Amino acid sequence: MTFLGMPAGRGNLTGAPFPEAARTALxxxxxxxxxxxxxxxxxAKRAGVxxxxxxxxxxxAAGAAIKxxxxxxxxxxxxxxxxxxxxxxxxxxxxxxxxEANRVVTDLVLATGTEEVIKVKSMATAEIGLNEALAAVGVxxxxxxxxxLIVQLGNDRSSHILVxxxxxxxxxxxxxxxxHMPGVDPDLTADPRALAEAAxxxxxxxxxxxxxxxxxxxxxxxxxxxxxxxxxxxxGRMCLTLPxxxxxxxxxxxxxxxxxxxxxxxxxxxxxxxxxxxxxYTSVWTGPTEGxxxxxxxxxxxxxxxxxxxxGRAALRCIRCSACLNSCxxxxxxxxxxxxxxxxxxxxxxxSPQLTGVVENPTLPFASSLCGVCYDVCPVAxxxxxxxxxxxxxxxxxxxxxxxxxxxxxxxxxxxDARRWRRFTRLGKFGRxxxxxxxxxxxxxxxxxxxxxxETFRDWWEAR
Amino acid sequence: xxxxxxxxxxxxxxxxxVGKATVRLLERLGHEVVVxxxxxxxxxxxxxxxxxxxxxxxxxxxxxxxEDAEVVVTPSGSCAGSIRHQHADVARGQGERVLxxxxxxxxxxxxxxSEFLADVLGLTDVGxxxxxxxxxxxxxxxxxxxxxxxxxxxLLRAVEGIDxxxxxxxxxxxxxxxxxxxxxxxxxxxxxADKMSNVIGTGAGVLTAGDASCLMxxxxxLSRLRSGVRPLHLAQxxxxxx
Numbered sequence: 001m002t003f004l005g006m007p008a009g010r011g012n013l014t015g016a017p018f019p020e021a022a023r024t025a026l027x028x029x030x031x032x033x034x035x036x037x038x039x040x041x042x043x044a045k046r047a048g049v050x051x052x053x054x055x056x057x058x059x060x061a062a063g064a065a066i067k068x069x070x071x072x073x074x075x076x077x078x079x080x081x082x083x084x085x086x087x088x089x090x091x092x093x094x095x096x097x098x099x100e101a102n103r104v105v106t107d108l109v110l111a112t113g114t115e116e117v118i119k120v121k122s123m124a125t126a127e128i129g130l131n132e133a134l135a136a137v138g139v140x141x142x143x144x145x146x147x148x149l150i151v152q153l154g155n156d157r158s159s160h161i162l163v164x165x166x167x168x169x170x171x172x173x174x175x176x177x178x179x180h181m182p183g184v185d186p187d188l189t190a191d192p193r194a195l196a197e198a199a200x201x202x203x204x205x206x207x208x209x210x211x212x213x214x215x216x217x218x219x220x221x222x223x224x225x226x227x228x229x230x231x232x233x234x235x236g237r238m239c240l241t242l243p244x245x246x247x248x249x250x251x252x253x254x255x256x257x258x259x260x261x262x263x264x265x266x267x268x269x270x271x272x273x274x275x276x277x278x279x280x281y282t283s284v285w286t287g288p289t290e291g292x293x294x295x296x297x298x299x300x301x302x303x304x305x306x307x308x309x310x311x312g313r314a315a316l317r318c319i320r321c322s323a324c325l326n327s328c329x330x331x332x333x334x335x336x337x338x339x340x341x342x343x344x345x346x347x348x349x350x351x352s353p354q355l356t357g358v359v360e361n362p363t364l365p366f367a368s369s370l371c372g373v374c375y376d377v378c379p380v381a382x383x384x385x386x387x388x389x390x391x392x393x394x395x396x397x398x399x400x401x402x403x404x405x406x407x408x409x410x411x412x413x414x415x416x417d418a419r420r421w422r423r424f425t426r427l428g429k430f431g432r433x434x435x436x437x438x439x440x441x442x443x444x445x446x447x448x449x450x451x452x453x454x455e456t457f458r459d460w461w462e463a464r
Numbered sequence: 465x466x467x468x469x470x471x472x473x474x475x476x477x478x479x480x481x482v483g484k485a486t487v488r489l490l491e492r493l494g495h496e497v498v499v500x501x502x503x504x505x506x507x508x509x510x511x512x513x514x515x516x517x518x519x520x521x522x523x524x525x526x527x528x529x530x531e532d533a534e535v536v537v538t539p540s541g542s543c544a545g546s547i548r549h550q551h552a553d554v555a556r557g558q559g560e561r562v563l564x565x566x567x568x569x570x571x572x573x574x575x576x577x578s579e580f581l582a583d584v585l586g587l588t589d590v591g592x593x594x595x596x597x598x599x600x601x602x603x604x605x606x607x608x609x610x611x612x613x614x615x616x617x618x619l620l621r622a623v624e625g626i627d628x629x630x631x632x633x634x635x636x637x638x639x640x641x642x643x644x645x646x647x648x649x650x651x652x653x654x655x656x657a658d659k660m661s662n663v664i665g666t667g668a669g670v671l672t673a674g675d676a677s678c679l680m681x682x683x684x685x686l687s688r689l690r691s692g693v694r695p696l697h698l699a700q701x702x703x704x705x706x
Binding site (some may be wrong): 018019022023026032329330333334365366367368369370371372373375376386389391392393394395396397404405408409411412413414415416417418421424425428440441442443445446447448449450452453455456457458460461 | 471473475476477478479480481483484487499501502503504505507509510511512513514515516518519521522524525529549550553604605607608609635636637639640641642643644645646647648649650651652653654655656657680681683684685687688
């Protein structure tokens with residue numbers, strides 16, 4: 001399906017196999033408590049504010065339709081977007097993959113002579129590993145989103161799209177601040193207000209002294225060349241307005257055709273992500289402000305390849321709200337690190353393998369029980385369960401012959417003929433005693449093995 | 465009505481009592497039950513584990529076995545879900561247009577048990593008597609693929625003598641997910657543990673569901689814990705009379 005010349009996604013999109021990484025997380029009782037508490041709270045909030053809107057189903061359908069329209073004519077929308085940006089004085093750069101995007105940004109940053117940049121929370125820059133790339137050329141990137149800052153100071157990885165430090169409790173955050181935040185009050189308490197105040201003081205200094213900022217964007221408006229950042233804390237707005245150089249790294253799927261379309265997403269996104277009717281800060285900018293230089297880096301990194309797959313491309317509708325993470329029973333137990341990618345949870349399980357190619361991420365499509373709750377809550381109606389099933393097919397195809405595929409083939413032979421199936425179920429009777437003593441790997445860790453009955457249903461039916 | 469029963473591979477081979485109860489219930493309600501001899505499995509396990517090509521002959525076999533049936537009833541939300549939402553897609557994906565169209569026709573005539581009772585027969589009270597404390601797990605595929613809603617609960621509420629108690633976090637997956645339970649055994653076990661503690665917390669002696677597969681999962685966990693909670697399919701509760 002992927003054509004030659006389509007760049008594969010690189011960067012922070014792969015990790016250890018899911019079952020192994022999950023095992024580590026499952027042993028961490030504190031982590032599981034933190035996750036269960038946070039996801040339960042936000043699930044209830046989301047359900048409440050979604051239920052308030054009588055036209056939620058229509059909004060959701062509109063969101064899906066607008067995104068599909070963008071994806072169907074993405075090339076044209078991108079060209080319009082570039083023209084509009086250029087006309088307003090923004091320099092547009094194109095990057096095929098993470099390496100190219102990092103090179104563009106590091107070159108731009110180095111040209112300013114700065115040793116430090118401030119950052120607006122951005123999934124795209126996390127995906128490409130920009131902070132690491134900047135560090136490699138001696139530039140320190142300061143995260144200004146509170147949760148991102150906690151993750152960065154703790155030398156940790158994000159475990160959630162929206163709440164990167166969801167796996168951390170208050171006491172842990174206090175410890176991270178005391179150890180790693182320069183000039184912090186040593187008597188800092190774990191009171192949320194005190195923690196927020198400490199972060200605020202630390203960040204204010206950065207906002208006023210650092211002159212280069214890097215952002216992502218939640219949306220780009222193709223008609224006008226406008227960029228949109230939606231946030232809760234206002235830190236993003238400080239980064240967007242104060243520095244003299246602004247570099248925005250944007251995935252090519254982030255476009256909306258026109259200004260009017262934004263209305264739909266400004267309703268879908270906050271309700272789905274934070275469970276709020278409206279987010280506190282929405283920043284929209286069209287071209288640089290006076291005295292500012294602005295750059296936009298449009299990143300492919302596997303998106304074109306994803307677009308080429310008709311059964312998988314709807315994953316590019318994703319607006320990174322994280323409703324699927326907060327609802328997923330698998331994510332709730334394992335946390336985000338188990339997914340090994342910037343994009344955890346159900347959407348990560350379909351997005352990461354598509355961006356990198358399934359061979360690079362073969363365990364993620366199986367990291368779901370297909371319970372379907374992710375599809376129910378998705379504000380742009382991405383049918384994640386069906387997509388997971390589709391990607392599983394691509395994984396098994398890529399793997400050729402394995403013990404599993406041999407067993408599946410044999411079982412398919414048995415199950416495609418009633419006589420063969422009958423002989424097979426009758427074998428079960430002889431397995432009755434054995435099944436009590438022979439463990440089934442994986443199953444019998446916590447579960448008894450069901451014993452085959454004396455008589456199958458078919459035998460009963462025919463003897464009746 | 466002449467009802468063709470799709471008993472499912474799991475019920476046929478491992479849980480025949482569920483099939484027997486479905487037959488007895490439908491017969492008690494005055495319907496003729498037939499069990500088409502050619503049937504085996506819906507192929508869901510193959511599809512969901514990533515083997516659509518291997519699932520194809522199973523799907524073809526299923527469609528053929530039920531092509532003449534007036535209505536097909538199955539005591540499984542996930543099998544009904546697979547028949548309705550996967551069969552035609554898989555066939556089409558493998559370039560089998562004729563089969564896809566036939567599969568769509570079969571799917572239209574296929575009902576999960578509670579759907580059949582509520583929608584086709586228009587029943588709420590099936591005349592059952594079951595004097596026990598019962599809690600109900602709605603199962604993911606019944607709930608979110610088939611959208612059966614509260615049909616099973618309406619049927620259960622009408623059972624004479626029943627003490628039906630609400631299951632906390634009922635709509636959360638039990639962690640089975642077919643081969644998920646083996647491929648991601650640790651995660652599945654963690655999900656199961658929460659489901660079991662919710663079930664045990666209700667004080668119910670019986671756990672019902674509309675799918676033998678979820679009941680197998682939760683039941684084999686409960687059996688390991690020696691909890692004393694009996695897993696019973698919805699049909700096994702509705703089958704009982706005074």
